[in-house]
Amino acid sequence: MRTAVIVFPGTNCEHDVVYAMEALGGEAEIVWHRETSLDDFDGVILPGGFAHGDYLRTGAIARFSPVMSEVRRLAENGAPVLGICNGFQMLCEAGLLPGALIANRDLSFICRFVDLEVVDTDTVLTRLATQGDRVRIPLNSYEGNWVDPSASGRVALRYVDDPNGSQARAAAVANERGNVAGIMPHPERGIEDILGSSDGQVLLESFLQSLVDYPPVPA
């Protein structure tokens, strides 16, 4: 079961994601954004960074990269697709997730640990977590303020406090099917105690399990 970790010009979290996936027993490979086939992969992670310099709007130019039609195909087939931080912004721009991300309410770049509460466990990001559980992982973003005028998004995780003005205090959202998810904080930076937290493990383990069976087969 292999995960493609897509790199755009300006992406900078790809090695952390690959490290985290491998540390948790998964198999992940970095794939350049000009790639036109993801046939050899079972899932996709769009990592964080500043793709195309965040020009125009965050994620707005990245969504037209050649690889994105393959990401869309996998998403429509039900494969696990996860966007972290800048990757979350891309999935919204691409219309694979509802809403959009705008500047933080207080116009500050927020870089600190945040506490999140698990709201919805029927997603590739949260299926191994328990509703009401709390996870503590780092947030590192300026445009983390999610707005969804259609109010159609499913909130998977919400901030315990309200760091950035995000609608419904959403920190992670998913599509209706639950196989496409976006998260603003960084689970890959919270997978070992030496990093200050290992709470991100359950989120990435949920993703790894989803490569094997999603949606879960009822027991």
Place this chain on the structure above:
Amino acid sequence: MKVTVTINRRPEIADPEGTTVERALHDLGYTEASGVRMDRVVHMDVKGDDVVAVKDLVEEMCRRLLANPVLEDFEVEVTE
């Protein structure tokens, strides 16, 4: 043809930058100012000699790339 595109965030969507600039104006004593919104303006040259066709083309660019339909409206002005 010269084209000017104005992209503005819909009134119901928060504009943290506009809010901050408005606060700064008030701090400077300009309490007369309200409803500050930070629009984006794009200028471009577009090949073509038919105003309607050029406008249609640029509106398509707006729908596909220049504006985010979740947040923003746009206005295209063609000047010869």
